[in-house]
Amino acid sequence: MSRVITPAEYNMMKEINISLVKVPQVTIGFWVIKILATTMGETGGDAVTMSMSLGYALGTVIFMSIFIAAVMMQTKALKFSPFIYWFAIIASTTVGTTLADFADRSLGVGYLGGAALLATLLIITLIIWYRTLGNIEVASVDNPKAESFYWLTIMFSQTLGTALGDWTADSAGLGYIGASYIFSLGLCAVLALYLFSQISRTLLFWVAFVLTRPLGAVVGDFLDKPVAQGGLELSRYSATAVLLFVIVILVMFLPQRPAKKLH
Incomplete structure (x- = not known):
């Protein structure tokens, strides 16, 4: 005869499951750090490939190794x-x-073509993730297979966001300020849908996650690109260091806990 689980046992099982989740609960602080991190990714990546003159291929090898x-x-x-x-x-x-940058400038794929390819890869990854595990919610990332899908999705979304940001600012001619307005409005639209609609919170999370990347990309470019190109021409090293310092402070002092509910 099966035994009824007591409330205390249920709570203990829930806590054990939460302890296996190694990604954070999504809060306002999460999004602030995420945007700062994407901005730093732009200035830091440009510092290595451009300021250090290592090139996009070698820069990609270096950062891919660090990412892995x-x-x-x-x-x-x-x-x-x-x-x-x-x-x-x-x-x-x-x-x-x-x-x-390597795909656009070295391989000649172009930002729009690269964005289309990456969007396809991102969607395919999410579909395979869902079909394999039955769930793509962040709170379900509590095992190695889910983590693998999560980080593959993250990498595709970050690269897609970079291509979108560069295409909007450069190819579409909106400039860094104009592009930042576009992506900020996009995030505001996602927030409105979150507050006033019944659209899947998981879907909205991933849309917002993608949109924060091009926002950070154009802000990063605005900080370090030449004045003649619409930027402030700040030192890439200094901008990266300041952004890293702020991120570290926020990670240290903002409350963060493992994800435990739908996003």
Whole structure:
């Protein structure tokens, strides 16, 4: 005869499940750090490929190696660690920057073509993830297979966001300020849908996650690109260092906990 689970046992099982989740609960602080991280990914990626003159191919190899190492640290961690998680996110934004630039400027794919390809890969990854595990909610990322899908999705979304940002600012001719308005409005629209509609919170999360990347990309370009191109021409090294400092402070002092409900 099956035994009825007591409330205390149920709560204990729920806590054990939460402890296996190593990605953070999505809060306002999460989005603030995410945008700062994407901006830093742009300035940091440009610092290595342009300021250091290492080129897009070598820059991509360097940052892809760092990203893989960061994801390995994340997956091997026994519990949620804010610093390891955000290290992996920053690594994904830098490799997204160099990979998108490599595809456009070295391979000649173009930002629009690259964005279309990456959007397709992103959608395919989400579909396979859903069909394999039956769930793509962030709170369900509590096992190695789900983590693999999660970080692959992250990498595609970061690279897609970079391509979208560069296409909007450069190819579409909106400039960095104009492009930042477009993506900010897009995020406001997602927020409105979150507050006033019944659209899937998981879908809205991933849309917002993608949109924060081009916003960070155009803001990063605005900070370090030449004045003649509409930027402020700040030092890429200084901008990256300041952004990293702010991110570290926020990670240290903003409350963060493992995800435990639908996003």
